[in-house]
Amino acid sequence: MGSADTLPMYPPQRQQAIAEFLLTVPGRDVSVAEIGRRLGVAAETVRRDLEVLARRGTVRRVRGGARLVDATPFEQALAARHAEQRAEKLAIADRVAAELPADGVIMLDSGSLTFSCAQAMARDSGAAVVTNNLPAAQYLAQATTLTVLTLPGLIRGLTSAAVDAATSRRLETLAADVAIIGVNGLTASRGLTTTNPEEAAVKRAMLLSARRRIVPVISGKVGRDSFCAFGTLNEVDLIITDSGADRELLAELTAAGPEVIIVEP
16 A cells, blocks of 8 residues: 555555555544554654545544544545445456557546556557546556656645646647546436536546547446536447446436446456
């Protein structure tokens, strides 16, 4: 997860790693020293990261450390979403990777599942990947054959993504062969939805920039409606989800236009 012999992490990545660690010990107070050993960072660095996580409502500070809060916030921290339906995400990501061209331009959205898609991409691909997903960009940059372009914009700590007007404007000047778009909710009536207006604007611009649009989504988000709608189902070419999705809901999605592929975890 993080140690002295791994690549140094940006603050959002450290905070993600801390939240992921606390997810493994629910209901237990974890000391600053224990977190520091886990990540291979100084105690003062851990304290700063815990203050950020506490302000977001992800953790509760206790004497000498912190614990994960029990309540799920309106928008989960990226770390919590990494842990959600983990096996299903890996299976979906592998199927997404099988749909990608060996070269050309791939747009990669922010989010936990899209990060898994980045991890599943062929390491010898000659594609160019354009992304606002900072953890994915750092991961993909280690593959010498890939060209990785990061989008400009203000970084949201909660999602480790570049999302503001500059991000959307840059996307309006680009064209891609494939876009991999993340969602917080997916229904036949409202289409693609997410929690944040700035995220929604960037997702919309990314959707419009590509000739082919793929939406990977875990079954827990199929039939869920989130705050901001940014795309309709007839703008999507392919939805990839896992076998836990309700079949009636999937039939409604298919009837609206896109192909739907179901994978087994």
